[in-house]
Amino acid sequence: MAKPAAPRKPRARKPAATPPQVTAPETIAAEDEATFALRSLQQAHANNKRFDASDEELLKFYEQMVLIRRFEEKAGQLYGLGLIGGFCHLYIGQEAVAVGLQSALKEGHDSVITGYRDHGHMLAYGIDPKVIMAELTGRAAGISRGKGGSMHMFSTEHKFYGGHGIVGAQVPLGAGLAFGHKYRDDGGVCMAYFGDGASNQGQVYETFNMAALWKLPIVFVVENNGYAMGTAVKRGSAETHFYRRGTAFRIPGMDVNGMDVLEVRQAAEVALEYVRAGNGPVLMELNTYRYRGHSMSDPAKYRSREEVQEMREKHDPIEGAKQELLKRGVTEDRIKEIDKKIRQQVAEAADFAESSPEPQAGELYTDVLVGTY
Amino acid sequence: MAIDLKMPALSPTMEEGTLAKWLVKPGDEVKSGDILAEIETDKATMEFEAVDEGTIAEIVVAEGTEGVKVGTVIARIAGDDEAAAPAPAAAPVVAPKATESEAPAGTDAKAQAAAAIAPAAAVKPAADPELPAGTAMVSTTVREALRDAMAEEMRADDRIFVMGEEVAEYQGAYKVTQGLLEEFGPKRVIDTPITEYGFAGIGTGAAMGGLRPVIEFMTFNFAMQAIDHIINSAAKTNYMSGGQMRCPIVFRGPNGAASRVGAQHSQNYGPWYANVPGLIVIAPYDSADAKGLLKAAIRSEDPVVFLENELVYGRSFDVPQIDDFVLPIGKARIVRPGKDVTIVSYSIGVGFALEAAETLAAEGIDAEVVDLRTLRPLDKETVLASLAKTNRMVVAEEGFPVCSIASEIIAIAMEEGFDHLDAPVLRVCNEDVPLPYAANLEKAALINAGKIAEAVRKVCYN
Numbered sequence: 092m093a094k095p096a097a098p099r100k101p102r103a104r105k106p107a108a109t110p111p112q113v114t115a116p117e118t119i120a121a122e123d124e125a126t127f128a129l130r131s132l133q134q135a136h137a138n139n140k141r142f143d144a145s146d147e148e149l150l151k152f153y154e155q156m157v158l159i160r161r162f163e164e165k166a167g168q169l170y171g172l173g174l175i176g177g178f179c180h181l182y183i184g185q186e187a188v189a190v191g192l193q194s195a196l197k198e199g200h201d202s203v204i205t206g207y208r209d210h211g212h213m214l215a216y217g218i219d220p221k222v223i224m225a226e227l228t229g230r231a232a233g234i235s236r237g238k239g240g241s242m243h244m245f246s247t248e249h250k251f252y253g254g255h256g257i258v259g260a261q262v263p264l265g266a267g268l269a270f271g272h273k274y275r276d277d278g279g280v281c282m283a284y285f286g287d288g289a290s291n292q293g294q295v296y297e298t299f300n301m302a303a304l305w306k307l308p309i310v311f312v313v314e315n316n317g318y319a320m321g322t323a324v325k326r327g328s329a330e331t332h333f334y335r336r337g338t339a340f341r342i343p344g345m346d347v348n349g350m351d352v353l354e355v356r357q358a359a360e361v362a363l364e365y366v367r368a369g370n371g372p373v374l375m376e377l378n379t380y381r382y383r384g385h386s387m388s389d390p391a392k393y394r395s396r397e398e399v400q401e402m403r404e405k406h407d408p409i410e411g412a413k414q415e416l417l418k419r420g421v422t423e424d425r426i427k428e429i430d431k432k433i434r435q436q437v438a439e440a441a442d443f444a445e446s447s448p449e450p451q452a453g454e455l456y457t458d459v460l461v462g463t464y
Numbered sequence: 465m466a467i468d469l470k471m472p473a474l475s476p477t478m479e480e481g482t483l484a485k486w487l488v489k490p491g492d493e494v495k496s497g498d499i500l501a502e503i504e505t506d507k508a509t510m511e512f513e514a515v516d517e518g519t520i521a522e523i524v525v526a527e528g529t530e531g532v533k534v535g536t537v538i539a540r541i542a543g544d545d546e547a548a549a550p551a552p553a554a555a556p557v558v559a560p561k562a563t564e565s566e567a568p569a570g571t572d573a574k575a576q577a578a579a580a581i582a583p584a585a586a587v588k589p590a591a592d593p594e595l596p597a598g599t600a601m602v603s604t605t606v607r608e609a610l611r612d613a614m615a616e617e618m619r620a621d622d623r624i625f626v627m628g629e630e631v632a633e634y635q636g637a638y639k640v641t642q643g644l645l646e647e648f649g650p651k652r653v654i655d656t657p658i659t660e661y662g663f664a665g666i667g668t669g670a671a672m673g674g675l676r677p678v679i680e681f682m683t684f685n686f687a688m689q690a691i692d693h694i695i696n697s698a699a700k701t702n703y704m705s706g707g708q709m710r711c712p713i714v715f716r717g718p719n720g721a722a723s724r725v726g727a728q729h730s731q732n733y734g735p736w737y738a739n740v741p742g743l744i745v746i747a748p749y750d751s752a753d754a755k756g757l758l759k760a761a762i763r764s765e766d767p768v769v770f771l772e773n774e775l776v777y778g779r780s781f782d783v784p785q786i787d788d789f790v791l792p793i794g795k796a797r798i799v800r801p802g803k804d805v806t807i808v809s810y811s812i813g814v815g816f817a818l819e820a821a822e823t824l825a826a827e828g829i830d831a832e833v834v835d836l837r838t839l840r841p842l843d844k845e846t847v848l849a850s851l852a853k854t855n856r857m858v859v860a861e862e863g864f865p866v867c868s869i870a871s872e873i874i875a876i877a878m879e880e881g882f883d884h885l886d887a888p889v890l891r892v893c894n895e896d897v898p899l900p901y902a903a904n905l906e907k908a909a910l911i912n913a914g915k916i917a918e919a920v921r922k923v924c925y926n
Binding site for chain 1: 470472473474475476478496497499505507508509510511512513515534535625651656657659661662663664665666667668669670671672673674675692693696697701702703704705706707708709710741742744764765766792793794838841
């Protein structure tokens, strides 16, 4: 890249050739310190893994996760019926991530941004399932007035900034939102989600560099569900421990079990405390699993049925929360009541999404530009 | 109550498929997530999962059946108590019928749109502001005019910040941001690393979050690394969000050929950006337009690509000395009135067009020169009115000829000005080759006043 000529600096004289030196002890000590800084949040998380939720809090988490699960199942069903078109990426299996992390945010104050697998993050931020489902069916009442679809949904009111279809684009956009929080000094942070696949996009590292350089208040969240579409992590990534990928930029990493909502929530507490204190970004890797294909048209032949069954039966975040609730003495009836309420809510969302009208034809030409010229 | 299981659509384009295999039989209990069947589409074999709980009551379509249309009932489930309790949840979704009856805009939306709905009539752009009598004119370089525009807007609105490579401490690679760091400080005048994709994305995100970034590219050649954010993130998100996600950002920097810097540093991206709905594209020529239009761009609620030209930065033109000189976006300007032929151009091409017009005047051809100033939205009215007056037209553009702004102007003349044409419209563009380095070859590849004058003689049959 050519740059206009700058005044030339006097060239530094080459040091005389020196024999290879053994690293001095003080250098090693300094490196240890740096390593400690990068691992300190992981250590804090390891010391206290699970969030001390009250019964009511855990019930709330359970309810939100069940809402996402039932909503996504219904979306899959409506897709099968031809009511939802195009691409539709379901969040089933990953519910504990969005619920655990976003429950630690201040809704409407902290910003959230994600990629195309976005329904779960919206539901976890309190956005009405009706307008999400109506967007999926392409109706005027949809949150994007039917013009965005599954991958392009936003709620500026909730500070949910999408819903972006280009893999990795949400990472610098999220840093821009974080830049805004810092610029206005409003105390807010941005949580930017992306996948193990997006982690290999160059713009992610351009963003890591600037976010760390400028100490932007942002939590980078890698949702590692094991597969970038059909490519298993180990087939596409030289460094498969994504939480280490900020090391080159001095961004501390955290390796988190994304299948336990209380572990996720506790990790969020640690990360947010660090970011809100003005220390700059944190990179969290949430290890999770998607039960369904990458999108509705993915037969998911790149993994065995046994692998999926194993995750479903032994690590399901909803079943895990349910067992914990029962162990605490919450009654089966109370849980069933929640399940019933959610089924009702999702059914109403689906009814709304099917029965509300498509956009008026004139909507074709609206919202291209804001101003008139 | 029974639940119909229907042949699912398993891809965006699937209309029918083969029911390859049933994995359940009547009497089997199923719950949400259980795999019921394997279905072959034209692309793959997919597993079909249960959503509802209950007992398989009946298999309607036998395995091995080919060409099963999407929506056909393939099996029935007898719902269990829990699933049956909230009636709407368990009820089969009988979709297409309900959709048609309740959605009047339904299936023929496209036809309706084509027949009845056209874009709202374009609002006529405001004319340039009338200058009060006796307004002093100050000779200003384009470089200073751009800087003054940014500084004035930044004084008025603290959401505005400038970000880019070497914009702060170095005072701008081409000195366009000279003095801004001193006046506004490092919070609002921000040096970035060399990372176009990244900072274009950060700027776009900041605009989505309510700030008003001015993002400088050292040249628009480097913005190709960032073009995804300009187009996919900045230009399209307002539409995709149904008008929720504003993106008031300006991407600015030099564009087009400089001097002997070779093909990778010498391209006019005007046609690229002007192709994209959701963007405003401005390419001014002189200092007054540079100032008045950059101020308008910064105030715009829409994303603006603001194309400058390195070879013009140092030229001086008069700028009216008034407090708030803002020009309308989307309005062309007649920079030289004439009656015999119209030369349409923009950016550095305007200078060549004016030079050609002087040469032609000596030959008795009175050329009118139209400076488009804004490439999107394009001011068709001014172009067509000039054509109606002169009946002959040449388009001069410093850029590749294929799919150019010139191509667009010619299309407009054909579609809406045909009856006014006394000769085919000609375009004068750069040669259709990557720009060479050798001085003689570079000169041969670029447009100049002589080439424009020659084209004008042709359309005037002289």
